[in-house]
Amino acid sequence: MSYALLDAARVAKAAKVSLDVLKTNPETTEAHQRKVIMIERIEVLAAAAADSDAGKAVTLTSEEFWLISRNW
Secondary structure (H helix, E strand, O other): OOEEEEEHHHHHHHHHHHHHHHHOOOOOOHHHHHHHHHHHHHHHHHHHHHHOOOOOEEEEEHHHHHHHHOOO
């Protein structure tokens, strides 16, 4: 599995855009709900990292990055 250290503020912004796109989709499947929950978690963690004094970076797996970038 690949990992990347990314700017937390940019990840939070990308996750927010991705969530906005997902929320326009009326789909109610379990897979869709899991995707929304995972991206919400990424957004919150990235926003917290961006607001912290330590590093202002967040590590994502390639799958997490793909999930966000697929929906923006």
